[in-house]
Amino acid sequence: MPKFTFNLPDIGEGIAEAEIVAWHVKVGDNISEDQPLADMMTDKATVEMESPVSGVVTKVAGEAGDVIAIGAMLVEIEVAGDASTEASDAIKSAAEPTLAAVVEDENPHAPEAVAVAELIPAAVAPAPLQPAIPADTAANKFTASPAVRQRAKDLGVDLTDVKAAGGHIRHADLDAFLTYGTQMGYRPAHANMRREDEAVKVIGMRRRIADNMAASKRHIPHFTYVEEIDVTAIEAMRADLNANRGAKPKLTMLPMLIVAICKTIPQFPMINARFDDEAGVVTRHGAVHLGMATQTDAGLMVPVIRDAQDRNIWQLATEITRLAEAARSGSAKSEELSGSTLTITSLGPLGGIATTPVINRPEVAIIGPNKIVERPMFVGDTIEARKLMNLSISCDHRVVDGWDAANYVQALKKIIETPVLLFAD
Amino acid sequence: MPEPVTKTMNMIEAINSALDVMLAKDPEVVIMGEDVGYFGGVFRATAGLQKKHGKTRVFDTPISECGIIGVGVGMAAYGLRPVPEIQFADYIYPGLDQLVSEAARLRYRSANDFICPMTVRSPFGGGIFGGQTHSQSPESMFTHVCGIKTVIPATPYDAKGLLIAAIEDNDPVVFFEPKRIYNGPFTGYYDRPVEPWSKHEGSAVPEGYYRIDLGKASVVQEGETVTVLTYGTMVHVVKAVVAEHGIDAEIIDLRTLLPLDIETIEASVKKTGRCMVVHEATRTSGFGAELAAQVQERCFYHLEAPVERVTGFDTPYPHSLEWAYFPGPVRLARAFDKIMKD
Numbered sequence: 001m002p003k004f005t006f007n008l009p010d011i012g013e014g015i016a017e018a019e020i021v022a023w024h025v026k027v028g029d030n031i032s033e034d035q036p037l038a039d040m041m042t043d044k045a046t047v048e049m050e051s052p053v054s055g056v057v058t059k060v061a062g063e064a065g066d067v068i069a070i071g072a073m074l075v076e077i078e079v080a081g082d083a084s085t086e087a088s089d090a091i092k093s094a095a096e097p098t099l100a101a102v103v104e105d106e107n108p109h110a111p112e113a114v115a116v117a118e119l120i121p122a123a124v125a126p127a128p129l130q131p132a133i134p135a136d137t138a139a140n141k142f143t144a145s146p147a148v149r150q151r152a153k154d155l156g157v158d159l160t161d162v163k164a165a166g167g168h169i170r171h172a173d174l175d176a177f178l179t180y181g182t183q184m185g186y187r188p189a190h191a192n193m194r195r196e197d198e199a200v201k202v203i204g205m206r207r208r209i210a211d212n213m214a215a216s217k218r219h220i221p222h223f224t225y226v227e228e229i230d231v232t233a234i235e236a237m238r239a240d241l242n243a244n245r246g247a248k249p250k251l252t253m254l255p256m257l258i259v260a261i262c263k264t265i266p267q268f269p270m271i272n273a274r275f276d277d278e279a280g281v282v283t284r285h286g287a288v289h290l291g292m293a294t295q296t297d298a299g300l301m302v303p304v305i306r307d308a309q310d311r312n313i314w315q316l317a318t319e320i321t322r323l324a325e326a327a328r329s330g331s332a333k334s335e336e337l338s339g340s341t342l343t344i345t346s347l348g349p350l351g352g353i354a355t356t357p358v359i360n361r362p363e364v365a366i367i368g369p370n371k372i373v374e375r376p377m378f379v380g381d382t383i384e385a386r387k388l389m390n391l392s393i394s395c396d397h398r399v400v401d402g403w404d405a406a407n408y409v410q411a412l413k414k415i416i417e418t419p420v421l422l423f424a425d
Numbered sequence: 426m427p428e429p430v431t432k433t434m435n436m437i438e439a440i441n442s443a444l445d446v447m448l449a450k451d452p453e454v455v456i457m458g459e460d461v462g463y464f465g466g467v468f469r470a471t472a473g474l475q476k477k478h479g480k481t482r483v484f485d486t487p488i489s490e491c492g493i494i495g496v497g498v499g500m501a502a503y504g505l506r507p508v509p510e511i512q513f514a515d516y517i518y519p520g521l522d523q524l525v526s527e528a529a530r531l532r533y534r535s536a537n538d539f540i541c542p543m544t545v546r547s548p549f550g551g552g553i554f555g556g557q558t559h560s561q562s563p564e565s566m567f568t569h570v571c572g573i574k575t576v577i578p579a580t581p582y583d584a585k586g587l588l589i590a591a592i593e594d595n596d597p598v599v600f601f602e603p604k605r606i607y608n609g610p611f612t613g614y615y616d617r618p619v620e621p622w623s624k625h626e627g628s629a630v631p632e633g634y635y636r637i638d639l640g641k642a643s644v645v646q647e648g649e650t651v652t653v654l655t656y657g658t659m660v661h662v663v664k665a666v667v668a669e670h671g672i673d674a675e676i677i678d679l680r681t682l683l684p685l686d687i688e689t690i691e692a693s694v695k696k697t698g699r700c701m702v703v704h705e706a707t708r709t710s711g712f713g714a715e716l717a718a719q720v721q722e723r724c725f726y727h728l729e730a731p732v733e734r735v736t737g738f739d740t741p742y743p744h745s746l747e748w749a750y751f752p753g754p755v756r757l758a759r760a761f762d763k764i765m766k767d
Contacts, residue, residue: 145767147698150726168767171729 004053006075008061008068012042012334019067021046021204025075029057037075040068041204044334055079065203144169155188157181205298216361219277221397224356225405227413231372232387234419241313248314253389254292254346255316257369259422260415261344262288262309268408272342274362275399282364282399291340291360292320294327301327302360304340342367355392364399368392429631435622436607439581439630440470440546443588444508446634448478451506454592456483458493458510458546467512468548468607494520494545498527501541501597508592514549514601515561528597529572544591548604549577550658550705551737552611552751556744562657562706562737567599568683568715574598574639575682579606579660580627583680586637594639603657613662613753642686644693648675651699651764654690654716656680659703659752666757674701674761682712690716691723698729699764703752708736730767735760 008018018040025037037049038060059076061068068074142159144152148169152159155174161184162169162177177186202210231253238251245251265272269284276283290308294301303323305311311319326332343360344367351371359366370390377386391412395405415421434442447454456471462485465472475483486493490511497507511517517524524545531541551560567575576591576598578584584602591598605611609619610627622628645660651672653663656679667674675693679686694700700720702713717732735752743750 145729146725147727147729 002079003058004055004077004079005073006037006049006051006077007071008040008049008074010070011040011047012044015042015044015070017067017069018042018047019204019207020062020064022064023060025051025057025060027057027060031055031057031077040074041208042334043208044338045332045336046205046330047334049074051075051077053077053079065201142169143167147171148174157186161186205301209299212361213358216358220359220361222356222359222394223397223402223405224354224392224394225402225409226354226370226390226392227406227409229389229391229413230377230386230417231389234416235372235387237419245314249317249321251313251317252320252348253369253372254320254344255313256419256422257344257346257367257416258290258305258308258316259313260412261290261342261367263415263422264408264411265309265342267411268404270400270404271365271395271408273364273399274341275364275396276362277398285341287341289339289341291343291363292323293343293345293357293360294324296328296330298330301332301337302340302343303327303332303336304338306339344368347371354390357392357394359394359396364396365405366394368394429633429635431629431631433623433628434581434585434630435609435628436578436581436584436602437469439585439628440588440602441472441474442630442632443585443592444471444474445477446585447506447508447589447592448474448482450634451592453504453506454482454508455500455505456508456510457486457496459486459488459512461485461510466510468604470510470546470602490516490518490520491523494523494528494543497543497545498523498531498541501528501543502531502539506542506544506592508544508546511545511547513555513559514547514563515558517545517547517563520545521566524567524573524597524599525570529570532596533572540595541597542592542595544588544594544598544600546588546600546602548607549601550603550605551742551747552605552613552615552658552705554744554747555742557741560742560747562601562704564599564601564682564704565706565710565712565715568712569710572596574684575601576639576680577601577603577656577682578680579603579645579657579678580610580625581622582627582630583637583643583678585630586635587639587680589634590636590639593636598639601657605658606661610661611658612665613751613757614665615748615751615753637680639681640684640686641680642689643678643680644689645676645678646674648673648697650674650697651701651761652677652690652693652697653701653703654679654713654720655703656682657705659705662753663703663757666754666761669754670758670761672761672765685715685719687719687723690720694720694724695727698727699733699767700724700728701733701735701760701764703735703757705737705752707739708734709739711736730764733760733764 011018021039021041023038025031031051032054033052034050037051040047040049055077057075058078061074142164144159148171152174157174157177159169161181162173164173234256238256242251265288272288273282273284288308290305291302292305294303303326305319305323308316323336326336340360340363342363342365345357346369349371351369353370355368355370357366357368370392372387372389374385375388376383391409393405393409444456456474460467461471462475462483471483493509497509500507511520528541528543531539550562553560564575564577567573574594574596576587578587588600591600609621610625611619646664652675654677655663660678663676667676675697677690677693702716704711704713713734713736717734720732735757737750737752
């Protein structure tokens with residue numbers, strides 16, 4: 001029978017290897033064409049590999065966490081023919097009895113127990129050894145040796161909850177309670193409060209994040225600058241826009257911030273740049289490809305809003321939603337996850353009062369809005385309730401000075417606090 | 426150091442040896458009592474001692490227990506180390522006032538000017554077909570008196586070492602000798618042949634001087650499930666019953682009732698979680714009551730069952746029903762059943 005070797009294709013620009021994140025098949029599986037084989041992760045994205053042929057898997061390249069070179073064997077498949085049908089039947093018939101056995105074995109004693117119970121007529125059934133526990137307050141009275149009482153105390157067991165097999169509550173009754181008592185909500189007082197240690201293998205996406213964060217902190221001398229911005233006016237404007245949005249998506253603070261960033265960046269080109277520190281070249285980008293730090297189940301991802309400067313506020317809102325969903329569902333394309341020139345990281349209501357974001361290397365700055373709070377502020381001679389938001393920025397001090405960062409944030413502050421400027425060209 | 430020369434002795438011989446050693450070692454030691462001199466004692470404990478050490482050291486007294494002990498107190502106050510014998514513990518009551526009011530309090534009353542280094546020896550306990558006047562166990566009358574030490578040996582080896590320590594003690598000691606085991610370690614199975622001491626390891630007794638400190642109990646046998654506190658004859662009865670029924674019991678021979686070695690008791694009861702007290706004496710206000718009280722004070726939260734007492738009944742010691750009164754194998758087995766079920 002012919003064998004088909006599925007070699008790992010080039011799944012991204014200039015990528016030499018990819019990590020197996022998850023297998024969808026194993027050796028012996030009968031697969032059909034287009035059936036998913038494995039999820040492969042590159043620097044940019046996770047890509048699902050599909051089988052180009054039908055057949056039986058005879059070999060796989062490794063296990064989850066292993067890194068495979070582009071062009072190397074990923075899966076070997078015995079290509080479908082007459083033989084494969086046979087193989088499929090063989091697998092089926094082998095599996096069926098096992099399944100049946102499992103089902104049968106599930107509760108082997110149940111029928112017997114029922115039979116015995118039926119055989120004993122109620123009249124001759126022995127009286128229960130255990131006196132009936134009255135439901136009233138007398139149930140709170142029990143007898144137990146001091147040693148049993150002490151042990152119950154140590155275990156945090158209320159002895160009124162424990163059923164006695166005999167006249168007194170004994171250690172054996174207490175032992176039994178430790179099992180059935182958990183259904184009554186009992187948790188040991190001292191034991192098992194501490195969770196077992198857990199070794200988590202840092203693989204896949206997590207390893208990628210770990211490597212990137214470590215590289216950023218290792219190479220880049222970060223500094224962080226935080227300024228307070230009065231967002232009362234822009235919030236009011238946002239409320240007006242949302243009230244009249246019609247079929248357009250609901251606006252959050254983020255697209256408004258992005259518009260403000262794009263408006264101010266041309267005067268501060270050192271902020272929107274990428275630094276190739278090996279070549280010693282900073283490229284100040286004309287376009288703003290804005291990275292948007294997004295929390296997913298697998299960890300932090302940064303989908304990129306291309307040419308953010310060319311999009312209006314509604315287009316930005318739509319794009320933000322689309323990219324966040326793509327990132328979370330794992331369907332973001334490789335090019336949607338690379339090429340950013342500046343990154344924004346927002347935790348929304350979790351934003352805290354200040355953050356010190358880590359730069360998405362090789363970029364040179366990252367902006368982190370913090371949470372909006374209402375505070376009393378002096379406006380002239382009077383105190384007013386104002387909405388305030390702190391804005392953090394971390395910069396690569398090798399190529400961005402504090403002066404630049406401060407001036408840039410002040411420019412941002414000015415445009416945000418006077419939001420009509422957002423639309424003045 | 427070479428091993429001391431030992432000789433196989435029964436308890437009478439061991440006691441005789443202790444008295445002999447102390448008469449020779451300390452010229453202040455004197456022995457007196459009914460028939461202890463010329464005759465050598467009704468149980469032969471002082472046999473040969475008058476002949477060897479002279480009539481001023483070992484002498485007979487009139488039949489007056491009050492007088493014997495009273496004279497002893499006077500001798501002790503003036504520097505001698507008297508070892509009076511009361512022929513049976515059942516006869517000690519006339520001397521009780523001298524013991525309680527004089528001997529026990531002399532040091533206290535004289536603000537330490539006078540002491541009473543007297544050891545009153547007396548055979549006690551039943552199992553000898555002695556009836557009500559030759560079988561009693563009055564030890565708790567003395568443990569109730571502060572100022573008196575109460576010692577009860579269970580082997581020839583302990584008898585000699587403890588008696589020497591008692592004689593050397595500077596305060597009054599009542600030394601009760603379990604007369605049922607003078608000649609062999611009685612097991613309580615009264616219908617079986619009696620074994621001689623020679624088959625028991627406690628009969629290997631050094632010929633010379635040695636002492637066993639008062640206030641130290643002896644763990645006769647280690648075990649895990651129940652601690653038995655006992656002394657005297659009952660040590661051997663308990664041992665036999667435990668062996669007969671395969672009970673994993675820890676048997677503690679108290680040896681000294683007062684001062685009590687409560688630390689040894691506490692450690693054992695905390696280990697086993699159960700405690701049984703066995704004595705021949707009547708139950709109410711017996712020494713077992715004190716033991717039960719101290720055990721619950723110190724070991725309450727380790728107890729799996731109530732402290733069990735196996736004792737004589739609250740009656741005069743009967744003659745015809747001796748083996749019903751005596752806390753023998755049948756009652757002990759029943760008590761072990763009960764305590765292990767709880």
